[in-house]
Amino acid sequence: MTWETIMGLEVHLQLATQSKIFSGSSTQFGAAPNVQADAVDLGMPGMLPVLNEEAVRFAVKFGLGIGARIGQRSIFDRKNYFYPDLPKGYQISQFFSPIVCEGVFEVPMEDGALLPIRITRAHLEEDAGKSVHDIFSQESGIDLNRAGTPLLEIVTEPDFRSAEQAVAYLKALHSLVTYLGISDGNMAEGSMRCDINISLRRAGSDALGTRTEIKNVNSFRFVERAIHSEVERQADILNSGGTITQETRLYDAERDETRSMRSKEVANDYRYFPEPDLLPIEIDEAYIDAVRASLPELPAAKRARFVNEYELSDYDAALLVPDHATAAFFEEVVRLGGAAKPAANWILGDLSGALNRADLTIEASPVSAEALAGLVARIEDGTLSSKLAKQVFDGLWQAEGTTDEIIAQRGLKQVSDAGELEQMVDDVITANPDQVTQYLAADETKRKKLSGFFVGQIMKASQGQANPKLLNELLIKKLNDQS
Amino acid sequence: MTDSAVLHGSVSELHEMLTQGQISSEELTRAFLERIDQLNGKLNAVVTVCAEQALNDARRADERLSRGEGNVLTGIPLLHKDIFCTQGIRTTCGSRMLEEFIPAYDATVVAKLKDAGVVMLGKCNMDEFAMGSSNETSFFGTVKNPWDTQCVPGGSSGGSAAALAAGMATLVTGTDTGGSIRQPASLCGITGLKPTYGRVSRLGIIAFASSLDQAGPMARSAADCAHMLTAMSGLDVGDSTSADLAVPDFFSELSGNVAGLRIGMPREYFNDDLDPAVRTRVMSALSELEKAGAQLIDIDLPHSHYAIATYYVLAPAEASANLARYDGVRFGYRCANPADLEDLYLRSRSEGFGEEVQRRILVGTYALSAGFYDAYFNKAQQVRRVISDDFRKAFQSVDVIAGPSAPGVAFPFGAKQQDPVAMYMEDIYTLAVNLAGLPGLSTPAGLVNGMPVGLQLIGKPFDESTILNAAHRLQLDTDWHLARPAIEESWT
Numbered sequence: 001m002t003w004e005t006i007m008g009l010e011v012h013l014q015l016a017t018q019s020k021i022f023s024g025s026s027t028q029f030g031a032a033p034n035v036q037a038d039a040v041d042l043g044m045p046g047m048l049p050v051l052n053e054e055a056v057r058f059a060v061k062f063g064l065g066i067g068a069r070i071g072q073r074s075i076f077d078r079k080n081y082f083y084p085d086l087p088k089g090y091q092i093s094q095f096f097s098p099i100v101c102e103g104v105f106e107v108p109m110e111d112g113a114l115l116p117i118r119i120t121r122a123h124l125e126e127d128a129g130k131s132v133h134d135i136f137s138q139e140s141g142i143d144l145n146r147a148g149t150p151l152l153e154i155v156t157e158p159d160f161r162s163a164e165q166a167v168a169y170l171k172a173l174h175s176l177v178t179y180l181g182i183s184d185g186n187m188a189e190g191s192m193r194c195d196i197n198i199s200l201r202r203a204g205s206d207a208l209g210t211r212t213e214i215k216n217v218n219s220f221r222f223v224e225r226a227i228h229s230e231v232e233r234q235a236d237i238l239n240s241g242g243t244i245t246q247e248t249r250l251y252d253a254e255r256d257e258t259r260s261m262r263s264k265e266v267a268n269d270y271r272y273f274p275e276p277d278l279l280p281i282e283i284d285e286a287y288i289d290a291v292r293a294s295l296p297e298l299p300a301a302k303r304a305r306f307v308n309e310y311e312l313s314d315y316d317a318a319l320l321v322p323d324h325a326t327a328a329f330f331e332e333v334v335r336l337g338g339a340a341k342p343a344a345n346w347i348l349g350d351l352s353g354a355l356n357r358a359d360l361t362i363e364a365s366p367v368s369a370e371a372l373a374g375l376v377a378r379i380e381d382g383t384l385s386s387k388l389a390k391q392v393f394d395g396l397w398q399a400e401g402t403t404d405e406i407i408a409q410r411g412l413k414q415v416s417d418a419g420e421l422e423q424m425v426d427d428v429i430t431a432n433p434d435q436v437t438q439y440l441a442a443d444e445t446k447r448k449k450l451s452g453f454f455v456g457q458i459m460k461a462s463q464g465q466a467n468p469k470l471l472n473e474l475l476i477k478k479l480n481d482q483s
Numbered sequence: 484m485t486d487s488a489v490l491h492g493s494v495s496e497l498h499e500m501l502t503q504g505q506i507s508s509e510e511l512t513r514a515f516l517e518r519i520d521q522l523n524g525k526l527n528a529v530v531t532v533c534a535e536q537a538l539n540d541a542r543r544a545d546e547r548l549s550r551g552e553g554n555v556l557t558g559i560p561l562l563h564k565d566i567f568c569t570q571g572i573r574t575t576c577g578s579r580m581l582e583e584f585i586p587a588y589d590a591t592v593v594a595k596l597k598d599a600g601v602v603m604l605g606k607c608n609m610d611e612f613a614m615g616s617s618n619e620t621s622f623f624g625t626v627k628n629p630w631d632t633q634c635v636p637g638g639s640s641g642g643s644a645a646a647l648a649a650g651m652a653t654l655v656t657g658t659d660t661g662g663s664i665r666q667p668a669s670l671c672g673i674t675g676l677k678p679t680y681g682r683v684s685r686l687g688i689i690a691f692a693s694s695l696d697q698a699g700p701m702a703r704s705a706a707d708c709a710h711m712l713t714a715m716s717g718l719d720v721g722d723s724t725s726a727d728l729a730v731p732d733f734f735s736e737l738s739g740n741v742a743g744l745r746i747g748m749p750r751e752y753f754n755d756d757l758d759p760a761v762r763t764r765v766m767s768a769l770s771e772l773e774k775a776g777a778q779l780i781d782i783d784l785p786h787s788h789y790a791i792a793t794y795y796v797l798a799p800a801e802a803s804a805n806l807a808r809y810d811g812v813r814f815g816y817r818c819a820n821p822a823d824l825e826d827l828y829l830r831s832r833s834e835g836f837g838e839e840v841q842r843r844i845l846v847g848t849y850a851l852s853a854g855f856y857d858a859y860f861n862k863a864q865q866v867r868r869v870i871s872d873d874f875r876k877a878f879q880s881v882d883v884i885a886g887p888s889a890p891g892v893a894f895p896f897g898a899k900q901q902d903p904v905a906m907y908m909e910d911i912y913t914l915a916v917n918l919a920g921l922p923g924l925s926t927p928a929g930l931v932n933g934m935p936v937g938l939q940l941i942g943k944p945f946d947e948s949t950i951l952n953a954a955h956r957l958q959l960d961t962d963w964h965l966a967r968p969a970i971e972e973s974w975t
Contacts, residue, residue: 039587042813043813044587044814045574045586045689045690045814046586046685046687046689046690047687048685048721048722049723050723078804080804080807082828087813088804088808089804089806089807089808089810142812142813269852269853271803271853271856273804276692276693276724277690277693277724278724
């Protein structure tokens with residue numbers, strides 16, 4: 001039986017406001033428990049929420065960023081449930097009228113195609129605190145530092161058919177929100193948390209199957225693995241004639257499996273009703289226009305511009321753009337004189353490899369944009385072969401100086417002088433009469449292979465500094481002249 | 484200077500005595516503390532007395548006054564309803580749940596009155612979480628009506644009303660969600676004003692029903708209420724529902740002129756539910772205003788009879804969420820030795836909340852439940868708008884709407900305790916005003932069988948001045964507001 005996977009995603013995005021959505025407490029991550037919780041966050045009697053306008057602006061930015069409709073009058077509601085990390089016994093959320101309404105987000109896939117994902121809605125709400133189980137031996141603790149951190153919950157239609165699509169969406173979302181500056185999107189720290197609604201149906205069928213919801217998956221890799229393992233689990237059940245139970249599941253990364261969070265699905269009744277302590281958020285066209293005017297160039301536009309302006313391939317553009325700093329680094333290299341295509345290759349190749357190995361971000365790169373521009377320029381003007389360039393790059397990484405300084409210090413200049421090269425070729429022909437005889441006896445295909453021997457000898461003797469293109473031309477001519 | 488002149492003096496009288504040096508705020512404060520000490524054993528109107536802090540405040544007020552600083556409220560003794568959070572002073576809300584709760588902050592109202600220089604004597608008893616009309620739901624025991632200690636003082640601001648009537652303070656604060664200032668003011672023979680929703684900040688007031696709660700002044704006269712309201716009002720950025728409107732000096736707006744004032748009398752407020760003797764008193768008060776130049780006009784508020792049903796869906800619904808924070812986790816009552824989380828929740832809330840509070844939490848939870856939301860909460864929201872529209876239309880042809888504050892006079896303890904609906908009927912004339920967010924006051928209109936009756940005056944949004952002025956006119960022309968209960972010697 002072939003099954004089609006149907007998925008919708010809910011992402012909880014922590015907004016990078018300085019203070020909480022309804023109180024003045026800091027939202028900084030990693031402080032000692034409960035030092036960033038004031039009387040409002042603690043739900044003390046008589047305390048009232050006051051809306052942080054920055055959170056509203058961030059939500060509108062997001063809405064405009066995906067071309068969604070902005071709710072002109074959105075309303076906060078109370079979502080009622082008891083849990084120790086929820087101080088008021090209700091979460092202030094938006095149920096009936098969200099701030100961001102329907103939109104379509106175009107997700108770039110690896111092959112350069114765009115996958116349209118329908119966004120159902122995105123609404124503002126407050127985060128809950130955390131239960132802490134590893135501080136006290138017999139009891140659980142509550143840390144309310146996170147309580148009241150602004151969240152944007154972004155809900156999609158069931159438009160995903162594969163784990164790859166889901167991950168591509170999350171990466172594109174991450175890119176968008178960091179471009180917008182509304183979130184750091186850090187999944188490991190919980191700034192971006194993903195719930196996956198997942199069901200299977202017979203290929204060709206229109207009806208949706210029973211779904212499960214995998215909660216709080218916290219990395220791109222785990223999203224992919226969680227989906228694969230849940231799809232496999234559901235397919236096994238369906239193939240053996242079983243039925244799927246609608247439930248909430250958790251992904252256990254160590255065992256690479258999902259398991260039921262609540263064995264029996266208790267239908268939650270959150271008893272939503274409009275939050276009487278807050279006024280509706282009224283957003284007019286002038287406000288929307290002002291926010292729109294403040295938007296930076298977004299990833300989609302930047303990809304298109306990189307292709308047009310720098311004549312990069314879709315593929316390269318798609319790799320350079322998602323991380324804002326990488327794209328900015330690239331443009332800086334070009335601005336400082338580096339040719340676009342080799343600059344892109346160096347950034348996506350050697351530089352990103354070295355940064356990965358050193359676990360550094362591009363902002364902390366030991367090789368500056370200026371240094372890389374210098375390197376690219378020396379490759380373009382023929383001073384450096386790609387092989388020599390790698391040695392210079394090492395020198396740049398080790399902070400030995402500028403490209404020209406390293407070339408001078410290491411004596412890495414490429415030999416392109418015809419006279420000098422001719423001398424090298426003559427020397428190697430004279431020193432290897434047997435190989436010359438062999439070469440002359442061979443047919444066209446074999447000759448190609450045998451010429452490599454002479455190139456190798458010359459490169460060895462010149463410490464790699466011979467200009468390979470010129471050398472090759474000269475060598476073939478001289479060898480053929482021997483006959 | 485007699486005891487009575489001090490204990491039952493108006494703000495203006497006491498201010499003059501203070502500034503003339505006839506009495507100091509410290510002496511004034513001692514006199515009221517002594518009065519509380521004498522009477523509270525009998526009345527149970529005050530749950531916490533802050534003698535030491537009050538005397539310190541009084542001495543500071545005396546210093547301010549001696550430097551020629553301060554204002555009309557500086558040095559005047561006041562009691563707060565125990566629903567206002569007071570920094571460092573226990574704030575119980577009449578509940579076992581908060582029996583030992585000491586806030587780290589002052590409510591905005593408390594801070595504003597403190598800034599004005601009032602002297603806080605202590606905190607007044609009240610119905611638990613302001614849920615009640617008789618002060619019988621308080622965890623700290625019933626409050627006795629000083630006019631007849633066999634009778635209730637009304638509620639939920641019953642402690643405040645009784646304390647004021649008995650001369651335990653010059654001013655008291657109350658809150659009014661469905662009549663909790665006006666009904667006890669009526670039953671205890673004092674003046675009490677519920678301002679327009681948004682006029683007074685709710686920050687630091689323990690919430691019952693957020694869209695209806697409003698704090699207001701209770702005092703011996705409309706003039707005193709006006710002084711107090713000026714000090715209590717104003718925009719508070721800490722309360723998103725507080726109004727960004729200029730606050731007039733309500734006292735200076737009391738011209739006493741009611742010539743041409745159009746007073747609407749809703750037929751629905753003078754129906755058969757009204758005790759005929761009460762009707763007679765209310766009518767005679769209105770005739771006084773007519774004599775002073777006001778016009779009486781019959782009007783209709785056709786959806787009035789839906790007010791109780793609407794209110795008892797919406798208020799409990801909001802309360803069910805507002806009271807969810809009392810879970811035994813962070814503050815307030817926690818049951819002994821909880822077996823697990825659920826046990827902690829169940830027993831802390833079952834033991835910490837009284838019967839009426841639990842009833843309303845259940846009603847509110849039900850009204851919001853899946854499958855019932857549209858039939859109850861949503862429908863009630865719609866009817867609320869219809870009721871507001873009734874008022875809006877009526878105010879196109881009248882300036883003030885008048886009626887009784889309560890359907891009868893104070894009733895004996897236990898008379899309505901077994902019948903929640905009969906108790907809810909106590910607020911039949913006041914609830915709609917909260918649903919519409921309008922200002923309303925109760926002013927004394929004489930006695931029936933020795934017990935006070937109140938006239939209710941309802942104003943247009945943010946037009947507290949007009950109803951205060953009408954009450955002021957009445958208080959210039961009659962002495963009903965000066966009637967005092969005979970405090971028996973045996974009490975002291």
